Amino acid sequence: MKIAVFNALISLAGGGEKVALSIARAFEEAGHDVHLYTYEDKSRSIDEAIKILGSYRPRNIVVLNTPKLVRLLGIGGRFVRYRRLLLVKNFLDKIERENYDLVVDTSSNTPTAVDISYIHYPESYKRGESLHRRGYELLVDKLLRKIGGETRLVLVNSSWTLNLFRKVWGDNYKAEVLHPPVDVDFFSKCEGSSKENIIATVSRYSLEKKLWELVKILRDLKNYKLVFAGSSHRHSFSDYVIKRIKEEAERYNVRDRVEILIDVSREDLRRILCKASFYVHPPFAEHFGISIVEAMSAGCVPIVYRDGGGWTDIVSKIDERLGYVNVDDILRIIHWVEAENMFNYLSSLSKIHAERFSYEKFRDKLLEMVRQL
Structure with a gap:
């Protein structure tokens, strides 16, 4: 099969990034043609991140052009969720689904229009208490609704996360626990x-x-x-x-x-x-x-x-x-x-x-x- 695996920023070198790299590795070891899609953070190269994580380097890494709005906002600090979801939307808009047998999203933390969504902590439609917070949540909600879709399988990192996912989404999706890999x-x-x-x-x-x-x-x-x-x-x-x-x-x-x-x-x-x-x-x-x-x-x-x-x-x-x-x-x-x-x-x-x-x-x-x- 030809498989696309997406992670917004491999350069963050965290647990979520290690999961994405391990998913790509597993599919490559099974003989599949894998493309890992990501964006680049200038503060740390992708190869540096892979070295920090001690992870396998997929053969095909596709670095997408970061949208102008995300470049203006930066990578970290405030509005982290909003920027990450902007990157997810940009990927979903650009990916040519007909070219892949399987597409895996490891960054949205919500069911998207892919085959497998790996969720570390479920995003939900919610409202903050302050006026400023409510405005921010409205922006996030708008993006969540745009990227949401009928994924075929939801994977979560623990039974605790699965319980939270069920509270947000009920039984609308097939969801199973796949614990992250540890060396x-x-x-x-x-x-x-x-x-x-x-x-x-x-x-x-x-x-x-x-x-x-x-x-x-x-x-x-x-x-x-x-x-x-x-x-x-x-x-x-x-x-x-x-x-x-x-x-x-x-x-x-x-x-x-x-x-x-x-x-x-x-x-x-x-x-x-x-x-x-x-x-x-x-x-x-x-x-x-x-x-x-x-x-x-x-x-x-x-x-x-x-x-x-x-x-x-x-x-x-x-x-x-x-x-x-x-x-x-x-x-x-x-x-x-x-x-x-x-x-x-x-x-x-x-x-x-x-x-x-x-x-x-x-x-x-x-x-x-x-x-x-």
Whole structure:
């Protein structure tokens, strides 16, 4: 088959971009002719993004011309959803459907006039409370209605996201869970490493993650070090987030036990996770959480916010006691693991559960779903 896969900005180098690259890889490995369509962000090249993600580079990458309005608005900052949907609409207007047997959209987060829509978090028609917000939502709604269509199959990244999708769209679409792929084999190669009193957190340095709230757990964990390893982007307020982390470290007098790493290589990230005993995900309802599974592959005991796909589909399956509601709960969980000598057991169990999210399982399930279309 000839297949088109669309992702608005591969250069963002996030989880959604990794999913798009993995979809293209799976189809190429199955012998299909694949074209990956995307737009370019001048702040990071597509090849740089692929290197950061440690992902396969599709043979055919088609870089579309960015619409003038999007160039004027920029890539990040305010109106992110609106700009992304403008890129989706531009792609849908340009793609010649008759030239492809299958078209996959990984960026709209809503059912569009393609064969498969992969949804990370469902867009919905909604209204903000303020006059300014209502005006913005009207713009978004107008675009959503223009790009909406009868997709043949909706794929979502977790059962948690599927539940949200059903609340918005009901049973109007065939929808199934396809967990994002994780490079389990790579992150499990920890030969020569031993666990230390390190708590690792892997995340974009973005406002919604509230990373600075994690610093205070060091007050009562005197023997631990907290390592932040995250990606930054010029429009994601990364500088502000990093500043807040440093301020909190000074406030609690733990600056010498807080390490902030920016845009680390995959090799360095693996080195950190192989040494870390615990992985703590930020207080955010993550739709899935690729970094959670990467940490589990390296033998970290995961502690995550008790909401989102990272909890429902990943960590709750290991032990219900590894979820937190308030940041102070993290202290209680670590003390429990230590007091009950549970670390080795939970570390081994985490590695076993991580295998459920390997690239091979992702590929095989995707190809089977396509065969059934």
